[in-house]
Amino acid sequence: MASQLLESTWNLVRFTVRRDRIRIPIWVVSISFITILIAGTFTNMYKSEQERQAIAETMRNPAMTAMVGPGYGLDNYTEGAMMSHQMLLFTAIVVAIMSILLVTRHTRAVEEDGQSELIQSLPVGRLSSLTATVIVTVLANMLLAITTGIGLYLLGIESMDLQGSLLYGSALGATGLFFIAITALFAQLSENSRGTIGLSFAVLIVAYLIRAIGDVSNPSVSWLSPLGWILGTEVYVNNYWWPIILTILLSTFITIIALYLHAKRDLGSGLLPTKPGRKHASMFLCTPFGLSVRLQRTGMIAWAIGMLLLGVSYGSVLGDLEEFFAQIEMLEDLLSPVSGYSLTEQFLTLLMVVISMICTIPALMMILKLKGEEKKNRTEHLVARAVSRTRIIGSYITISVIGGFLMLFLSVFGLWAAGSQVMEETISFTIMFQAAMVYLPAMWIMVSLAVLFIGIYPKLSGLCYLYLGYSFFVVYLGSLLQFPDWMGKLSPFGHVPQVPVEEVNYVKLTILTIVALTVTVVGVIGYNKRDLEG
């Protein structure tokens, strides 16, 4: 019986490895490499115990705890403690995402595309392909655990011993194992790969939220979340191994359930009923604007949450900033003191550049969606009906401008809300709002550039991101690396007055806005004149 169910599993393992011979190494190498790289940077960044302790102080607040988890070693903040506090949770989330995507790819996705049918018609056991997928992804996670663990140890940092490093790697691997099991389970329940990914991500998000709530309010709640277990290892501080063992046991149990369900169900079917969708479109959807909003809804909500969290996380460190700056030399190069303004206010200007540039990414994505639609031959449906091209591109420009504003607003709101909780002398919302909104014209220029590319030469529209990357590099790091002034002036962000340290310069802002408008008009004219591709 067993051989019947698992016939040819080994062949399928080799086949799965063959399919992912590039994908898996990229995931494993980049995750472990970045982990090791960051551990190395920590030692360079904070040279003395004092500096590390200064950072530890900024971490003692609920916002930070909610974001990265409770700091177990805050009283003796060694590099190791820092690593497990600041990096472990986020890296574990990335590993979870890797596992979710890999498992879905080899289970529900191949089933949906009909390749499973082809495989299953061969002398292959009923459980072979799922088992093979689990084996390969578990191996990938074990490889990740070992390379990360050994790599961290080889850095030779005093506070990062062999046991701790291996535990760090194992914590990542165990997270991967848990989400392999979860995804394998949902691949049986959901009828399509999007559902599988969606449900698995939902588990990940809920796990994160439960842990965040638990860590802030009641630590025992955190133990309801697998991510709470991972952080419960207290790597490099207390090195508990038992949460790892617990995670592996639970994962095995869930995997067995998944295998059992897989053996019972029909190929191609899902155990969860799919509910029928709407038979009619809402009034809102029936316009080009409504359509473009609907198509980007999920992405916009995700970005909005992300930007709010970004604001909150920056805001939560504002309280200890003055003390923090006093202790770290490197950051003094970044901000040369200006009389009459607190360091916090100066830091605010730097924050705003960063935040506004990050908010430009979703704004660019929203406008460039139009190019993707064209490439997939779907703009044709609109153009072939009584909709002018100006109206089509106009919808996307509108959504991009409103979206960009909303992102900026949400992050400033998060910054202000968290900041006013932790600061002794709070900065008023008006000042923060102003400091952020002065960057709108620069954002508009980036959007207008995307419009120009879409209108004239859509193939090059990726250059917008490159230009944004350049802007980030010269404007943010420019002062640190002492770039000449003109390099910053090549970016629209380099022309924005740094409120509140500088005055709001309406002339400059007006000029930036006029440039953005002109470029947009040229782009729209171009879009009206060219052939649609696809």
Added chain:
Amino acid sequence: MAILRTTNVTKKFGKFTALDGVNLEVNSGEIYGFIGPNGAGKSTTIRILLGIIKATSGEANVFGKDVWSDAVEIHKRLAYVPGDVNLWPNLTGGEVIDLLVKLRGRGNKRRREELIEKFDFDPSKKCRTYSKGNRQKVALVAAFSTEADLYILDEPTSGLDPLMEKVFQDCVLDAKNEGKSVLLSSHILSEVERLCDKVGIIRQGKMIETGTLQELRHLTRTNLVVETKHPIAKLSEVKGVYGVEVKNQEISFQVDTEELNQLIQYISQFGIVKLESAPPTLEDLFMRHYRTSTKESDLGAGGAR
């Protein structure tokens, strides 16, 4: 009255000439069959007519208006079904139908439900789950549930089963009976023969034949393979017979469909042992056009079936 007219429309993509002086004319109340092999320029022509791409030179008018500069006005009275229907994966079929109808103007709710019923289509599923045929149904329902004066259909039945093809043909004939015009691009000759009043054949970006079906009757020859007890005398001199070829006992040739009766009477004198007939495929037709410069007799019987 011409609803749609192109004069010398040429389209170049870089150095490649996709269309080379295309002339088309669709009159009011007419179903125009636009046929040609893949890559001949059918879709390019249609995309020009819809103002999706711009002609390099020449003139194209629909309802007497320029297809590029008056696109929006034209599209208010025009319905289009693309050959390759790409839909938004996260919207349902029903939502897309409503959207497509609304973007053109007003639709007929009752007609929409009727068509969904006729096409046996489930509008409550997400578009990502639809097969090619189902995606085509979305576009067809959206097109025929609006009151248009001109329907442009680009290989609309390539993914439909024969039953649905029939439903589609009924829709087209209904439109014709209401006095609407249709431009139907296809490479299914039987469909074109059944529906169209006029046919235009395009090949490598050039219109090589246009006319009513009556005028193109010579295109619809029947392929025959005959075996007789006695050799048939002077077969190639019989009216309407082309491409005689002798293989062992069998003779294969083509005959104009209108001469079929007389031909059968003639050859039956020689004692028929075997008789196979097959309509010419579109392929035969193109083969013929491709070789018009060479001898007619070069053409085989196109494989009797």
